[in-house]
Amino acid sequence: MARGFRKKIDQQNTENSGFGANASGRFINKDGLPNVKRRGVNVINRLSWYHTMLNLSSFRFITYLVVMYILINLVFAFIYYLIGVEHLTGIDKSDPMNEFIDVFFFSSQTFTTVGYGRIAPVGFLASLVATFEAFLGLLTFAIATGLFYGRFSRPRAYLRFSDIAVIAPFQDVTALMLRLAPYKNNALTDADVTLSTAIEITENGNTKSNFYRLETQLSKINTLALNWTIVHKIDENSPFYGFTADDFKNTNIEIIIHIRAFDEVFSNTVVQRSSYVSREIIYGARFIPMFYPDKEQESTILDLDKINAYEKADLPVFEPEQS
Amino acid sequence: MARGFRKKIDQQNTENSGFGANASGRFINKDGLPNVKRRGVNVINRLSWYHTMLNLSSFRFITYLVVMYILINLVFAFIYYLIGVEHLTGIDKSDPMNEFIDVFFFSSQTFTTVGYGRIAPVGFLASLVATFEAFLGLLTFAIATGLFYGRFSRPRAYLRFSDIAVIAPFQDVTALMLRLAPYKNNALTDADVTLSTAIEITENGNTKSNFYRLETQLSKINTLALNWTIVHKIDENSPFYGFTADDFKNTNIEIIIHIRAFDEVFSNTVVQRSSYVSREIIYGARFIPMFYPDKEQESTILDLDKINAYEKADLPVFEPEQS
Amino acid sequence: MARGFRKKIDQQNTENSGFGANASGRFINKDGLPNVKRRGVNVINRLSWYHTMLNLSSFRFITYLVVMYILINLVFAFIYYLIGVEHLTGIDKSDPMNEFIDVFFFSSQTFTTVGYGRIAPVGFLASLVATFEAFLGLLTFAIATGLFYGRFSRPRAYLRFSDIAVIAPFQDVTALMLRLAPYKNNALTDADVTLSTAIEITENGNTKSNFYRLETQLSKINTLALNWTIVHKIDENSPFYGFTADDFKNTNIEIIIHIRAFDEVFSNTVVQRSSYVSREIIYGARFIPMFYPDKEQESTILDLDKINAYEKADLPVFEPEQS
Amino acid sequence: MARGFRKKIDQQNTENSGFGANASGRFINKDGLPNVKRRGVNVINRLSWYHTMLNLSSFRFITYLVVMYILINLVFAFIYYLIGVEHLTGIDKSDPMNEFIDVFFFSSQTFTTVGYGRIAPVGFLASLVATFEAFLGLLTFAIATGLFYGRFSRPRAYLRFSDIAVIAPFQDVTALMLRLAPYKNNALTDADVTLSTAIEITENGNTKSNFYRLETQLSKINTLALNWTIVHKIDENSPFYGFTADDFKNTNIEIIIHIRAFDEVFSNTVVQRSSYVSREIIYGARFIPMFYPDKEQESTILDLDKINAYEKADLPVFEPEQS
Known part of the structure; x- marks a missing residue:
């Protein structure tokens, strides 16, 4: 039949x-x-990260942003910790955990450029890293701005x-x-x-x-x-x-x-x-x-x-x- | 006829x-x-919020932005207040009203990343909320940037x-x-x-x-x-x-x-x-x-x-x- | 002929x-x-400010931005001055001129969200105006971002x-x-x-x-x-x-x-x-x-x-x- | 044949x-x-800097941004240094090198609008330059936002x-x-x-x-x-x-x-x-x-x-x- x-x-x-x-x-x-x-080439060349970002659901997109924000701050917190908390003013040095918490929040205050100043860098190395982190923060939000716009303006x-x-x-x-x-x-x-x-x-x-x-x-x-x-x-x-x-x-x-x-x-x-x-x-x-x-x-x-x-x-x- | x-x-x-x-x-x-x-589906799926935002009059669009700004700050002020004003430096503790006013303005200084630092978070919880609020602030303005551009560049x-x-x-x-x-x-x-x-x-x-x-x-x-x-x-x-x-x-x-x-x-x-x-x-x-x-x-x-x-x-x- | x-x-x-x-x-x-x-209607309805901004020369466009930045800060400086310099910390009160200079720079530090905090608002009214100014600043730069992109991405x-x-x-x-x-x-x-x-x-x-x-x-x-x-x-x-x-x-x-x-x-x-x-x-x-x-x-x-x-x-x- | x-x-x-x-x-x-x-005209008129920026590899694009960031901060550091470190609070005046390092980082904190406030301008001239630098910083990141978006949204x-x-x-x-x-x-x-x-x-x-x-x-x-x-x-x-x-x-x-x-x-x-x-x-x-x-x-x-x-x-x- x-x-x-x-x-x-x-x-x-x-x-x-x-x-x-x-x-x-x-x-x-x-x-x-x-x-x-698709096979071949390598996976990075095979993916357009922008197409990928545009096709994510809103929930996953926001989740990725938050996770990335936390990871970046952890990395920088670790760097500041290695440089030494004595190069940051206003750190609560009561115990190592508190020290790490404070450098983590210093990092986030720098990355978002909120910069309260309660904690602030002194000395060359800490200042240099902070300078770089603030710059990176602004570029990251520049990219996020583009991604948001790309996502919702996509016809x-x-x-x-x-x-x-x-x-x-x-x-x-x-x-x-x-x-x-x-x-x-x-x-x-x-x-x-x-x-x-x-x-x-x-x-x-x-x-x-x-x-x-x-x-x-x-x-x-x-x-x-x-x-x-x-x-x-x-x-x-x-x-x-x-x-x-x-x-x-x-x-x-x-x-x-x-x-x-x-x-x-x-x-x-x-x-x-x-x-x-x-x-x-x-x-x-x-x-x-x-x-x-x-x-x-x-x-x-x-x-x-x-x-x-x-x-x-x-x-x-x-x-x-x-x- | x-x-x-x-x-x-x-x-x-x-x-x-x-x-x-x-x-x-x-x-x-x-x-x-x-x-x-249109009927059916649910109203959220039936509306493209971006199309809606693009079709608002300028006056209503700006009003929505201002109202949302005030609401967000009220919510965060409430959270900081719950955490306790003792976790923020520089708060005017003369009476509860003044306390709330100060946490409200601390919130707005965080959300806009202006961060004067006269009021600043100390301790884990207040710092964590502030970290999140500054991040949210930047994403919100990223979206606002896209909306403004979408509105005035719309052919x-x-x-x-x-x-x-x-x-x-x-x-x-x-x-x-x-x-x-x-x-x-x-x-x-x-x-x-x-x-x-x-x-x-x-x-x-x-x-x-x-x-x-x-x-x-x-x-x-x-x-x-x-x-x-x-x-x-x-x-x-x-x-x-x-x-x-x-x-x-x-x-x-x-x-x-x-x-x-x-x-x-x-x-x-x-x-x-x-x-x-x-x-x-x-x-x-x-x-x-x-x-x-x-x-x-x-x-x-x-x-x-x-x-x-x-x-x-x-x-x-x-x-x-x-x- | x-x-x-x-x-x-x-x-x-x-x-x-x-x-x-x-x-x-x-x-x-x-x-x-x-x-x-074109005649008739009124001039504001007859102009698309976006088309106008896109057609300005780079020099005039930048000049407009700078002039607007100075004007906005003058207006806010005047408002802070009216509210009273005693509602701002760290003001140089040696003479009225210095006071005005300091509130002007406080305004610019708020509008750009740089917020050093050397000068910071205390009390309801000054804080409220600063809250609004920082918000206005971010929206202004959101619009500026859109205009810059619109200008250089215009095919x-x-x-x-x-x-x-x-x-x-x-x-x-x-x-x-x-x-x-x-x-x-x-x-x-x-x-x-x-x-x-x-x-x-x-x-x-x-x-x-x-x-x-x-x-x-x-x-x-x-x-x-x-x-x-x-x-x-x-x-x-x-x-x-x-x-x-x-x-x-x-x-x-x-x-x-x-x-x-x-x-x-x-x-x-x-x-x-x-x-x-x-x-x-x-x-x-x-x-x-x-x-x-x-x-x-x-x-x-x-x-x-x-x-x-x-x-x-x-x-x-x-x-x-x-x- | x-x-x-x-x-x-x-x-x-x-x-x-x-x-x-x-x-x-x-x-x-x-x-x-x-x-x-192409020959003739002059090279600046002959290049569309936007087309050029869009065609750069990601690596070169990022490198250009970083180099420009450092150069701008060096220029402003030099200006602040000329104005005099006494017009900035919190400078480490132990030796000229430290002074320059501190004004450099003050510049970067201003340009990125992080503004911790540990170092802050006092007096007209330093404040004026800082006001201008923060404004320039925001416009620069506005342009960077547009460039990023232009680069990755380019069909x-x-x-x-x-x-x-x-x-x-x-x-x-x-x-x-x-x-x-x-x-x-x-x-x-x-x-x-x-x-x-x-x-x-x-x-x-x-x-x-x-x-x-x-x-x-x-x-x-x-x-x-x-x-x-x-x-x-x-x-x-x-x-x-x-x-x-x-x-x-x-x-x-x-x-x-x-x-x-x-x-x-x-x-x-x-x-x-x-x-x-x-x-x-x-x-x-x-x-x-x-x-x-x-x-x-x-x-x-x-x-x-x-x-x-x-x-x-x-x-x-x-x-x-x-x-």
């Missing part, structure tokens, strides 16, 4: 997916990033995709549908969508994935303020023409969606991608509308919690060609 | 507005944002639209006209405009809005330095062909304008939108020119106060088809 | 210049900005245009030529040029300017590393077809050039404009090449000082039509 | 390379920048090109191939490539370079996550049609590659260029694949160390035309 459908696909295989015959597994992860691991589409795609009745035939909606107070215009699919086929014992472009009913919209249901009509021009429920279940299929829009606040083009594999496609279902007029009929309400809401739907019976 | 015109509209309804049949009320607000309310078109659109005589027929002008010292080039309309019609008791693209006489200009009057000729290709003054008044019409231009200072594309509903369309009027040569004939003067200036104008009599 | 050429111009007048029939004087200034003065083309355009011999006929070269260590690619002209004509006693697009021999180049000579061939498709030396001298002509390129360092599109009026067009001249191989034939040298270098050149005699 | 091939090239010479007949040596350096030296393609291009068998004929791969954790989509070549020919004793566009098998791909092998088929439409191994070796050829893609993290278009000269082209070789499925067949592994891996390959014998 999974073999039988292969002859049904007479669409032109597109070669510009960027994934060759040797690629394996899901191509695009659910979050839109390619499922590729993003803020789109939520439905977790599932459906095969729904549509104009006498069936259509593959999935939907998305902007979930934040950004303003997207001039949106366009590209839909493609990778279908794994086995020929002469070799398994490989072919890529096809999927035509959509509407590929551009002016204002992306409500949800957008992407509709790929399964007619004779579709690579899924003639697919049965079993074909959808038993074949390795991946649907890749790529949205591009213009964000009016950032004045920048934003993109977002996602993908659906066979187990995320529901055969014989239709989406339930997720927006409706408000009570006063003066505005439209978009209910984001309904993005995955669907109901069962009977599909028209497909008359397959002789096979 | 409001029913009669419906057969006049034989233009292709465009489906790529982004607003479906269930949308209600004005589609695009006067300020260009879509008239949509914007700075266009002023006329409050009203007019139906004016134009080349033997009539035309819908509205105008706009750049009102700041920015430099816009390569501007293009898209005009569309939503017309509400009632069929079989159902009310829905159809969307039409409106052709404009000139859709691109090289330099947007003077005002630009957008002209949509109402000929047989217009969805307004045959509309009477009453039709314009009694039908729910919305004109949506979308401008895109290149700002040479930001080196960025900027966009701006606005909309006009039926009550903002004046039938039988023409705009009065708003620019003229200066006295020395060596420059052109653009008078922004005249953007809404219009005069009554007689329209050619329309010969309607049999209806 | 200046009248006779008018019938020679049978090119399509382009209407999308953005300058209407009422505009006057030079349209685009030498620096590329439109020659338009610019850094192109130098020749001061003059020439009418030179070219392929049996003549051509209007002007040239430009990148003069900084930026890297421009994918450059394209748009050339247009405004020609003032007098008809029935009315003077108005018509706009024409000028075709160029080459309108796109891949790498803009050397100079680029823009060539508009004056053949029967040119609005200057049949123009004599006198026509060029006696007619109000303005040549407008608009360059767009991609800067690889900024990863951004940059644009630059300039214009040439009649007195900046030299009839019968050709540019002298401004780049040549270096001695080792291993690199190319671009001599920017030669950008205006030209030599006299005889033009082919033009056989005018019957007029 | 190197002469004989010239008649084989009957392709249209493209003129839009941006390099004229007088250019010399390699056109595009290996790092993608044009091989052009870059992070592509690694193969060091060599190969002439490999391809579909009965031969093809010029080179390859590239993204080596960092950035996410590139919508990549397109432009390939061109400069071929030096000698005619009538004059040596000049002609530029040709090279057609590629695939000029756009959707996702640039794995390596991309650029293939230029050497058929009758190629300027290399009929080239022998000796022709490739003995002719001055330069292959220029220009990639443009969209980075989803920066939401920005990024470009990268490189070039290959004759000695970097290997005749009769094919690249060895550099990606393969991982063990679990659930992901794809890209081995960046193999980017230059190739093996010898026999080329089909070319049947030259009569020459």
Whole structure:
């Protein structure tokens, strides 16, 4: 069965997916990033620390900053301790622990440039280290400023995709549908969508994935303020023409969606991608509308919690060609 | 009457507005944002705090910063007070109120890293809190730096639209006209405009809005330095062909304008939108020119106060088809 | 004579210049900005202070910062003085002048958050003002940080245009030529040029300017590393077809050039404009090449000082039509 | 022989390379920048210090910052010393060297605004200089903040090109191939490539370079996550049609590659260029694949160390035309 459908696909295989015959597994992860691991070079050259910092969650980002702050102060506290507490005024010398605590706080007062002066360096070496630490502190916060700005000013589409795609009745035939909606107070215009699919086929014992472009009913919209249901009509021009429920279940299929829009606040083009594999496609279902007029009929309400809401739907019976 | 015109509209309804049949009320607000309310998810996920901060007025933005500064210092003052004023040097201990005032100011001197040192922490706990507060202070100002920059570097078109659109005589027929002008010292080039309309019609008791693209006489200009009057000729290709003054008044019409231009200072594309509903369309009027040569004939003067200036104008009599 | 050429111009007048029939004087200034003065609204709404700050010369920008710094400190010094010097520790009270000097420096130490503490506030009012001043100081430097970054990160083309355009011999006929070269260590690619002209004509006693697009021999180049000579061939498709030396001298002509390129360092599109009026067009001249191989034939040298270098050149005699 | 091939090239010479007949040596350096030296103007106007700062290596950038920090403090230390150490409190006056050390550290404590206060200015002149130094310090760190952000937020393609291009068998004929791969954790989509070549020919004793566009098998791909092998088929439409191994070796050829893609993290278009000269082209070789499925067949592994891996390959014998 999974073999039988292969002859049904007479669409032109597109070669510009960027994934060759040797690629394996899901191509695009659910979050839109390619499922590729890099090897070689060394790990430092392979990572853009800025891209890494931008992709951290807020919690981890703040945690990293705090940990780094403590570590730097420990290192400098140790250095001041080695130089000798007699080169700092105002240290509580009652016992070594108190001494270390005081040099630690002296370090933090220097690093943040708060510099109360209750503890202050005297003599060349302690002053030199403090001079360097204050400089380092300012540069560190300069970098932190850039990172904060980079993180929150980074243009993003803020789109939520439905977790599932459906095969729904549509104009006498069936259509593959999935939907998305902007979930934040950004303003997207001039949106366009590209839909493609990778279908794994086995020929002469070799398994490989072919890529096809999927035509959509509407590929551009002016204002992306409500949800957008992407509709790929399964007619004779579709690579899924003639697919049965079993074909959808038993074949390795991946649907890749790529949205591009213009964000009016950032004045920048934003993109977002996602993908659906066979187990995320529901055969014989239709989406339930997720927006409706408000009570006063003066505005439209978009209910984001309904993005995955669907109901069962009977599909028209497909008359397959002789096979 | 409001029913009669419906057969006049034989233009292709465009489906790529982004607003479906269930949308209600004005589609695009006067300020260009879509008239949509989002529900679901939780409010924190639904708001981009950065977009929110960028859209605040300067006054509210500054107020928020000041309030937050006072609140943070109150919280830290309370913590220092709990730890005990004996862990801070130089506190005026004459009465509890003075103590609290002094720990409050110690907090602010720490948060801003001014650190005079007249009041300074001694002992582990007070020092630890101060260490953390100075760090928090620097991160807060790092974020504030980013927000300030984000606010004032945000590319914007700075266009002023006329409050009203007019139906004016134009080349033997009539035309819908509205105008706009750049009102700041920015430099816009390569501007293009898209005009569309939503017309509400009632069929079989159902009310829905159809969307039409409106052709404009000139859709691109090289330099947007003077005002630009957008002209949509109402000929047989217009969805307004045959509309009477009453039709314009009694039908729910919305004109949506979308401008895109290149700002040479930001080196960025900027966009701006606005909309006009039926009550903002004046039938039988023409705009009065708003620019003229200066006295020395060596420059052109653009008078922004005249953007809404219009005069009554007689329209050619329309010969309607049999209806 | 200046009248006779008018019938020679049978090119399509382009209407999308953005300058209407009422505009006057030079349209685009030498620096590329439109020659338009805005009136109306109020001056504060008409100015984008950020655009203004970005366009200031470095010297004026720094001067403004220093002046603002001194003024702010004078204001705060005055406030502290009013509150009373007895609320500040460590003030030199030998005479009022010294007192004022000390409160001034206390103010600056607070505003910059240096806070030595030799002078420090005691009591509610002085502490409150200092608290506010330190906060204001940090926000001010936050804004300054944004302005500095905005100024130096602003994408610019850094192109130098020749001061003059020439009418030179070219392929049996003549051509209007002007040239430009990148003069900084930026890297421009994918450059394209748009050339247009405004020609003032007098008809029935009315003077108005018509706009024409000028075709160029080459309108796109891949790498803009050397100079680029823009060539508009004056053949029967040119609005200057049949123009004599006198026509060029006696007619109000303005040549407008608009360059767009991609800067690889900024990863951004940059644009630059300039214009040439009649007195900046030299009839019968050709540019002298401004780049040549270096001695080792291993690199190319671009001599920017030669950008205006030209030599006299005889033009082919033009056989005018019957007029 | 190197002469004989010239008649084989009957392709249209493209003129839009941006390099004229007088250019010399390699056109595009290996790092993608044009091989052009600028002269004239003065060096300060010829350098964009911001572009320079962005292109410095991290090590040199940090070194410059540190050196500048030390120099500024030396200058201010000297000024304070001239004013007289009696105008600073807390100076160690045991000997002139100690005095200078203390004023140096006072300077650094002022410049970084750490301001312990152990040393503090008294009197007008020392206070004035300190006021100015703290202001300068904050502006300097404002600029440093901008530079750091500019450096790490600068959109870059992070592509690694193969060091060599190969002439490999391809579909009965031969093809010029080179390859590239993204080596960092950035996410590139919508990549397109432009390939061109400069071929030096000698005619009538004059040596000049002609530029040709090279057609590629695939000029756009959707996702640039794995390596991309650029293939230029050497058929009758190629300027290399009929080239022998000796022709490739003995002719001055330069292959220029220009990639443009969209980075989803920066939401920005990024470009990268490189070039290959004759000695970097290997005749009769094919690249060895550099990606393969991982063990679990659930992901794809890209081995960046193999980017230059190739093996010898026999080329089909070319049947030259009569020459």
